[in-house]
Amino acid sequence: MSTTPDAIVVGSGPNGLAAAIMLARSGMRTLLREGQSTLGGGLRSTELTLPGFVHDVCSAVHPLALSSPFFRSLPLAQFGLEWIQPEAPLVHPLDGGKAAVLEQSLEATARGLETGGREWVNLHGVFARAWDELAADVLTSPLHLPRKPVLMARFGVQALLPATLLARRLRGPAGRALFAGNAAHSFLALDAPGTAAFGLLLGAAAHAVGWPIVRGGSQRFADALLAYFRSLGGEVQADAPATSLDELASARVVMLDLGPRQFARIAGDRLPAGYRRALERIHTEAKTLAITPELLQWLHATIQEGSGDAGQWKQVDNEIIELREGAPPLVRFRPVKVAETPAAIEELCLIYRHALNQSLAPPLVAVAALVFDFLCIHPFRDGNGRISRLLTLLALYQQGYEVGRYVSLERLIEESRAEYYEALHRSSEGWHEGRHDLLPWLNFFLTILKRAYRELDRLPA
Ligand SMILES: Cc1cc2nc3c(=O)[nH]c(=O)nc-3n(C[C@H](O)[C@H](O)[C@H](O)COP(=O)(O)OP(=O)(O)OC[C@H]3O[C@@H](n4cnc5c(N)ncnc54)[C@H](O)[C@@H]3O)c2cc1C
Numbered sequence: 001m002s003t004t005p006d007a008i009v010v011g012s013g014p015n016g017l018a019a020a021i022m023l024a025r026s027g028m029r030t031l032l033r034e035g036q037s038t039l040g041g042g043l044r045s046t047e048l049t050l051p052g053f054v055h056d057v058c059s060a061v062h063p064l065a066l067s068s069p070f071f072r073s074l075p076l077a078q079f080g081l082e083w084i085q086p087e088a089p090l091v092h093p094l095d096g097g098k099a100a101v102l103e104q105s106l107e108a109t110a111r112g113l114e115t116g117g118r119e120w121v122n123l124h125g126v127f128a129r130a131w132d133e134l135a136a137d138v139l140t141s142p143l144h145l146p147r148k149p150v151l152m153a154r155f156g157v158q159a160l161l162p163a164t165l166l167a168r169r170l171r172g173p174a175g176r177a178l179f180a181g182n183a184a185h186s187f188l189a190l191d192a193p194g195t196a197a198f199g200l201l202l203g204a205a206a207h208a209v210g211w212p213i214v215r216g217g218s219q220r221f222a223d224a225l226l227a228y229f230r231s232l233g234g235e236v237q238a239d240a241p242a243t244s245l246d247e248l249a250s251a252r253v254v255m256l257d258l259g260p261r262q263f264a265r266i267a268g269d270r271l272p273a274g275y276r277r278a279l280e281r282i283h284t285e286a287k288t289l290a291i292t293p294e295l296l297q298w299l300h301a302t303i304q305e306g307s308g309d310a311g312q313w314k315q316v317d318n319e320i321i322e323l324r325e326g327a328p329p330l331v332r333f334r335p336v337k338v339a340e341t342p343a344a345i346e347e348l349c350l351i352y353r354h355a356l357n358q359s360l361a362p363p364l365v366a367v368a369a370l371v372f373d374f375l376c377i378h379p380f381r382d383g384n385g386r387i388s389r390l391l392t393l394l395a396l397y398q399q400g401y402e403v404g405r406y407v408s409l410e411r412l413i414e415e416s417r418a419e420y421y422e423a424l425h426r427s428s429e430g431w432h433e434g435r436h437d438l439l440p441w442l443n444f445f446l447t448i449l450k451r452a453y454r455e456l457d458r459l460p461a
Contacts (some may be wrong), residue, residue, distance in 0.1 A: 013041020016257030035241030040222030116171030131208030
């Protein structure tokens with residue numbers, strides 16, 4: 001690109017390519033930079049064994065790409081993309097040399113399952129038949145008004161369950177094996193809340209659009225996206241790793257299609273080392289990290305490294321004080337006393353897990369309450385605010401709200417300091433007696449989340 005680009009996208013995986021196409025379509029001079037010599041990220045294919053034998057090195061089947069309203073809007077067939085629909089989307093081996101077969105037809109699948117066919121159809125049929133509407137609602141940011149609220153509510157109630165629980169609605173090993181295999185795409189333990197969503201989505205998608213593969217390998221999908229991007233005037237640089245945020249600063253829009261480790265590397269000194277390590281762990285291990293007192297102490301030890309009481313509960317009772325110009329300091333809140341702090345944190349973590357496992361509250365309400373109670377306990381001498389933000393990020397990731405990867409929740413809260421303190425103050429009244437009102441805090445919490453999603457959505461049309 002001879003002049004400075006308006007927009008730079010770093011990383012040429014399917015999400016980076018989609019972002020680059022959106023930006024180029026909006027008229028921005030867009031540069032796509034890829035660190036490797038080959039393009040496509042998780043869509044890469046290569047001859048791993050013998051010449052002429054192409055292997056997909058990462059993603060191979062693309063039901064969600066075929067369901068995505070965005071990808072479907074692109075003229076990719078004109079750029080060489082051709083889908084292959086296998087005769088059966090999915091086969092799962094069973095003991096004794098048998099196999100469970102998921103056919104695209106619901107009825108054929110039910111017949112083949114021998115036992116539990118009717119239950120399979122009951123579980124997947126409604127979502128498979130209304131797949132277009134469901135996919136349009138599911139493959140967008142979680143905070144929006146669903147186009148089909150009843151369908152989404154029906155989906156949500158079941159999707160939030162652990163796969164092990166929803167699988168009880170199926171009978172027989174074959175149906176359960178198919179469901180478990182689909183749910184395992186969450187990369188989570190199957191008894192984790194929300195894993196049922198993957199089972200339902202991948203099963204319903206298989207019935208609705210199949211599990212297509214790309215003729216010639218997934219790389220051809222990336223090649224078609226790249227060719228379309230170039231036809232819009234976009235420029236692509238391979239072997240061009242971004243090494244610092246500063247080198248991207250000249251562009252008006254910078255989008256990073258990167259993992260957290262890669263981001264931390266190029267963010268360099270803009271993040272203090274301890275905070276960077278804490279963020280990196282949350283970003284990479286969110287799905288397996290249990291929210292426990294030990295984890296909170298680890299977060300504190302990591303971000304406060306070098307200070308004498310890093311990782312230790314407070315040793316002196318603390319107060320939350322508001323400093324006012326020309327007036328004496330005002331004690332806003334007296335947190336939990338030193339002697340009661342370890343037990344209070346232990347109880348908070350237990351209650352939070354119990355509330356999620358038993359679906360006692362909608363997950364976002366449970367997360368908001370967790371963060372609020374953490375702040376009321378104020379377990380550390382210093383750094384409670386930053387830990388609460390890390391806890392927010394982690395708990396939201398675990399519930400599938402990933403916006404914090406792209407938009408800084410920390411910044412949004414910082415920009416709303418007055419509302420933040422007001423909400424904390426109003427909700428904390430009567431907290432020690434258990435007669436407080438979570439609503440002001442919940443309202444603030446959801447407003448910040450909504451702002452983050454709005455910011456994320458504010459891509460050029
Ligand atoms: C084993 C496995 C199997 C999977 N199978 C499927 C499947 O069958 N179907 C499916 O739909 N999904 C599948 N997935 C998920 C899918 O691969 C990902 O969802 C998808 O690749 C994410 O795309 P992305 O664009 O966000 O990132 P990526 O595809 O990871 O692309 C990121 C790109 O950024 C580049 N990069 C990194 N750092 C820099 C830097 N500093 N400067 C410039 N470039 C940089 C990387 O080289 C890479 O090309 C699978 C995932 C795994 C791990």
